[in-house]
Amino acid sequence: LDVAAVVADVRRGMIPAHVYNDPEIFALERDRLFSRAWVFLAHESEIPEPGDYVVRRVLADSFIVARDEDGTVRAMFNMCLHRGMQVCRAEMGNASHFRCPYHAWTYRNDGRLVGLPFHVDAYGGEDGFAKEGQSLLPAPALDVHQGLIFISLDPDAPPLRDHLGDFAFYLDLYARQSPAGLELRGPQRWRIKANWKIGAENFAGDSYHTPHTHASVVDIGLFREPKANKRKEGALYTAGPGAGTTYKLPPGDLTTRLRHVGYPDEMITRMRGAWTRAQRGLVENDGFMISAATLFPNLSLVHNWPKIDDSGTVVPFISLRQWQPVSANETEVLSWFAVDAAAPEPFKRDSYKAYVMCFGSSGMFEQDDVENWVSITDVAAGTMARRLNLNSRMGLTSAGKPLKPPLAGFSGPGTAYQGFGEFNQRHWLSMWGDHLLRPPPVHTSADMGAAR
Numbered sequence: 328l329d330v331a332a333v334v335a336d337v338r339r340g341m342i343p344a345h346v347y348n349d350p351e352i353f354a355l356e357r358d359r360l361f362s363r364a365w366v367f368l369a370h371e372s373e374i375p376e377p378g379d380y381v382v383r384r385v386l387a388d389s390f391i392v393a394r395d396e397d398g399t400v401r402a403m404f405n406m407c408l409h410r411g412m413q414v415c416r417a418e419m420g421n422a423s424h425f426r427c428p429y430h431a432w433t434y435r436n437d438g439r440l441v442g443l444p445f446h447v448d449a450y451g452g453e454d455g456f457a458k459e460g461q462s463l464l465p466a467p468a469l470d471v472h473q474g475l476i477f478i479s480l481d482p483d484a485p486p487l488r489d490h491l492g493d494f495a496f497y498l499d500l501y502a503r504q505s506p507a508g509l510e511l512r513g514p515q516r517w518r519i520k521a522n523w524k525i526g527a528e529n530f531a532g533d534s535y536h537t538p539h540t541h542a543s544v545v546d547i548g549l550f551r552e553p554k555a556n557k558r559k560e561g562a563l564y565t566a567g568p569g570a571g572t573t574y575k576l577p578p579g580d581l582t583t584r585l586r587h588v589g590y591p592d593e594m595i596t597r598m599r600g601a602w603t604r605a606q607r608g609l610v611e612n613d614g615f616m617i618s619a620a621t622l623f624p625n626l627s628l629v630h631n632w633p634k635i636d637d638s639g640t641v642v643p644f645i646s647l648r649q650w651q652p653v654s655a656n657e658t659e660v661l662s663w664f665a666v667d668a669a670a671p672e673p674f675k676r677d678s679y680k681a682y683v684m685c686f687g688s689s690g691m692f693e694q695d696d697v698e699n700w701v702s703i704t705d706v707a708a709g710t711m712a713r714r715l716n717l718n719s720r721m722g723l724t725s726a727g728k729p730l731k732p733p734l735a736g737f738s739g740p741g742t743a744y745q746g747f748g749e750f751n752q753r754h755w756l757s758m759w760g761d762h763l764l765r766p767p768p769v770h771t772s773a774d775m776g777a778a779r
């Protein structure tokens with residue numbers, strides 16, 4: 328495999344089709360990308376109390392994400408120091424200690440080893456093997472932004488805030504609609520026979536598929552406006568490690584526009600206070616409302632406002648979703664419902680309904696999308712796929728220049744274009760290429776569990 332040639336093709340907007348189902352590419356992604364990138368694990372609202380935990384993965388690596396007795400959020404490698412058993416077998420819960428199912432070594436919820444069966448007979452007691460200093464391996468780097476917990480497997484990762492850069496502006500339009508921040512529920516989880524990159528790229532900027540792939544959603548009248556028009560007038564932006572799309576709202580001030588989306592006045596008041604002047608400007612002056620986005624590598628967000636009943640009432644929802652790679656041709660999808668924690672209860676209930684209709688495991692959009700992604704992955708494994716470079720040059724002239732200039736006067740950071748284009752997918756793929764060309768980080772192994 329000539330990685331440099333693959334990346335060079337990708338940079339021309341021509342994507343070697345096999346990258347969507349190739350074990351060699353997958354191995355590079357594991358060793359060079361997921362070994363280094365900041366990866367989302369969980370939200371603080373999922374583990375509000377001391378002892379609360381969830382178990383999440385970065386590819387094959389399982390982590391216990393727990394709030395310890397002091398309230399500190401920790402991510403601990405879920406592998407016993409003794410013989411390697413997964414210490415925590417539940418997906419979520421509350422525990423003061425984790426006891427290994429194999430031989431019962433026992434750890435506190437901050438990772439410290441506190442119990443060794445037959446300590447004296449088997450190890451000579453504290454003199455032979457002191458428990459002090461032994462703990463489950465912590466994630467090499469952990470950082471939190473607006474309650475979103477990320478880890479990196481690279482101890483030398485830059486601070487999360489530096490990594491997020493300009494994308495934080497867009498992320499916070501979802502993640503901070505009031506000082507209370509988000510509340511996440513779920514996740515629903517399921518596996519699809521599709522390569523993980525396809526979903527990540529799709530959510531980054533594929534507004535082109537919506538009128539056709541999701542035509543039935545429009546036909547049954549789930550939305551007030553014709554989707555195609557909303558998309559054509561919306562913006563495509565790239566900023567820092569993220570990229571996303573917006574809708575264009577009908578004219579009006581901030582309140583009118585957010586009412587149009589279905590937000591109640593009390594939430595609008597809180598958004599007005601929580602958002603910066605520039606964030607308000609994006610909605611109020613430019614009329615752009617955040618739609619879908621992907622934060623590199625594999626966290627996506629979506630915001631939409633379907634009709635939830637026959638009366639035509641529209642209610643907005645936010646969903647976070649993660650494309651968790653299992654193999655070159657399989658992805659675990661984690662889909663969370665997210666809502667402003669300060670929202671009134673009836674809004675939360677209706678918003679959840681809106682989410683389930685669109686993007687739960689049985690959601691209408693979900694079904695439409697996955698059919699495409701499985702089909703791409705299936706045919707990308709073959710011999711012919713190695714002879715085809717896919718065209719991802721939408722929005723460019725044959726000379727590689729943008730067909731039209733970036734949107735002037737756009738309130739958000741980064742670069743934005745209006746209408747259709749694959750600027751965002753190319754942005755995502757160029758970061759992917761950067762990672763594939765870098766040698767993997769050097770790791771040293773820890774002697775946890777060694778007698779001293």
Ligand code: FES
Nearest residue numbers: 407409410427430
């Ligand atoms: Fe965990 Fe032996 S593997 S106690």
Ligand code: FE
Nearest residue numbers: 540541692696
């Ligand atoms: Fe879609």
